Amino acid sequence: MEDFTPVSGLIGGLLIGLAVTLMLLLNGRIAGISGIVGGLLNTKGGDSGWRVAFVAGLLLGALAYVVAAGARAPVEVLASPPAILVGGLLVGFGTSLGSGCTSGHGLCGLARFSRRSIAATAVFFGVAMLTVFLTRHVF
Amino acid sequence: MASGALRTLAALACGAVFGLGLAVSGMMNPAKVIGFLDVAGDWDPTLIFVMGGALLVTIPSYRAILVRRGPILDEGFSLPQKKAIDAPLIGGAALFGIGWGLVGFCPGPAVAALVTGLAPVFGFVAAMVAGMALHGWLRSS
Numbered sequence: 523m524e525d526f527t528p529v530s531g532l533i534g535g536l537l538i539g540l541a542v543t544l545m546l547l548l549n550g551r552i553a554g555i556s557g558i559v560g561g562l563l564n565t566k567g568g569d570s571g572w573r574v575a576f577v578a579g580l581l582l583g584a585l586a587y588v589v590a591a592g593a594r595a596p597v598e599v600l601a602s603p604p605a606i607l608v609g610g611l612l613v614g615f616g617t618s619l620g621s622g623c624t625s626g627h628g629l630c631g632l633a634r635f636s637r638r639s640i641a642a643t644a645v646f647f648g649v650a651m652l653t654v655f656l657t658r659h660v661f
Numbered sequence: 662m663a664s665g666a667l668r669t670l671a672a673l674a675c676g677a678v679f680g681l682g683l684a685v686s687g688m689m690n691p692a693k694v695i696g697f698l699d700v701a702g703d704w705d706p707t708l709i710f711v712m713g714g715a716l717l718v719t720i721p722s723y724r725a726i727l728v729r730r731g732p733i734l735d736e737g738f739s740l741p742q743k744k745a746i747d748a749p750l751i752g753g754a755a756l757f758g759i760g761w762g763l764v765g766f767c768p769g770p771a772v773a774a775l776v777t778g779l780a781p782v783f784g785f786v787a788a789m790v791a792g793m794a795l796h797g798w799l800r801s802s
Contacts (some may be wrong), residue, residue, distance in 0.1 A: 527687055531707040532728035534686020535714020541679035543713065543722040548671040549730030551739050553679060555769035560793045564801075571665070571675055572672040580677020584773035587679075589686035595684060595772045598692035599781035601764045610771075610785040612760030614792025621741065623678075624767040627754070628712065633719035634727065634740075639668020641746045647698075654698040655689060657663025657722060 542629055545576075551584020555580070556617035619647075668734045680773045686711040689767025690773045698762055 530609075545553040549572065558573050588595045601609060617623040620642055622631065631639020686709055687693045696705035731737045743750075761767050766774070766785050774782045 525693065525703075525705045525707075527707050528710045531686050531688075532714040533708035534688065534719055535683060535711040537678055537682030537718075538711070539682075539715035539718025539722070541675045541682060542719050543726070543749070544671070544678070545675040545774040546723060546732065546738070547681075548675070548725050548732055548734050549668050549736060550735045552741065553675060555767075555772060556793070559768060559772065559790070560740035560797070561782065563790070563794050564797045565676075569726055571777065572731045574802070575669045575673040576676035576679075579678075580680035580683075580769070580773050581671040581776055582673075582675075583677035583680025583682070584684045585776040587681055588776055590662060591684075595689070596692075597777045597779060597782065598688050599766075599779065599785070600692055600695065603781070603784065605763050606781050606785050607764070608749075609760040609764035610754045610788025611795070612763070613766065613771075613785075614759070614760075614789035614794075615796045616753045616760060616792070618793045618796035619749050620757055621743065621750060622703045622724050623757060623769070624761075625769050627747055629715050629719060631722075632716060633723040636741070636743075637752055638743060642750055642754040645751055645754035646761060649755045649758025650698050651700055653759050654695055655701055657700055657763065658758030 538625075538629065540570050542625075542633070546630075552626055554628040554630055555575070556614075556623040557626050560618050616646075662733050671734055679769070682715075683770055683773045686714075689770045691770070691773075693765075694761075694767075694770070695765040698765070 545551050558576050562570055562573050613635045622642060627639040627642040631642060668730060683689050687707060697708035764785060771786050771789060775786060
């Protein structure tokens with residue numbers, strides 16, 4: 523467990539919780555990233571402004587940290603190019619079909635004790651752990 | 662309308678805090694997320710602290726906010742209305758889980774990680790958007 527970073531994890535989590543809270547308090551919306559991004563693809567009439575703004579903010583917030591932290595903010599994509607493309611397709615299709623991802627179901631859904639979100643979160647965490655087990659320790 | 666501009670500004674600010682939080686937490690790094698998902702390997706429990714920290718804020722705050730008649734900058738809350746635990750929910754979550762386990766990216770961190778300019782991140786996000794578009798097309802046809 524040499525990479526275990528509970529303090530920065532907790533601070534980051536508190537910030538994410540603050541963002542999710544403000545989104546509901548100010549705009550009355552769930553801060554689910556797959557829903558916000560997916561809504562940009564098939565939005566009908568005037569609903570895209572806040573979505574573009576949220577994604578722009580997401581990029582600015584991440585950029586601020588990467589610029590400030592430099593090499594202490596590593597992003598290592600270990601998967602092979604075919605796995606990256608298949609994984610991306612599955613994440614996009616699956617979150618669209620299942621109405622949410624780690625933020626929408628895992629944070630916002632659990633926060634309001636939605637039975638749908640609790641079920642979805644249990645399934646995607648379980649399946650992801652199984653996938654990692656199979657790809658790392660079996661095949 | 663002035664409140665429309667304020668909503669856009671609020672979304673920008675919320676996105677920025679969210680993106681900063683993701684980066685600070687280390688979850689923008691797929692290798693670290695895989696380290697959490699790999700329970701049979703050199704397990705890194707950091708993700709529990711990230712989700713725990715977020716839920717520590719959102720469970721009480723959602724409870725307090727949702728007793729209001731509406732949000733500050735809009736007429737009413739826009740919350741998901743579906744209640745049934747059905748096949749699309751479970752099937753979609755399972756497909757998402759496979760993709761998440763293969764790469765270590767879920768949608769938020771993947772979009773945030775675009776700022777690194779790394780080609781694999783762009784490839785992942787392009788494929789993810791294609792997957793969303795494919796589902797939208799299948800649903801409408």
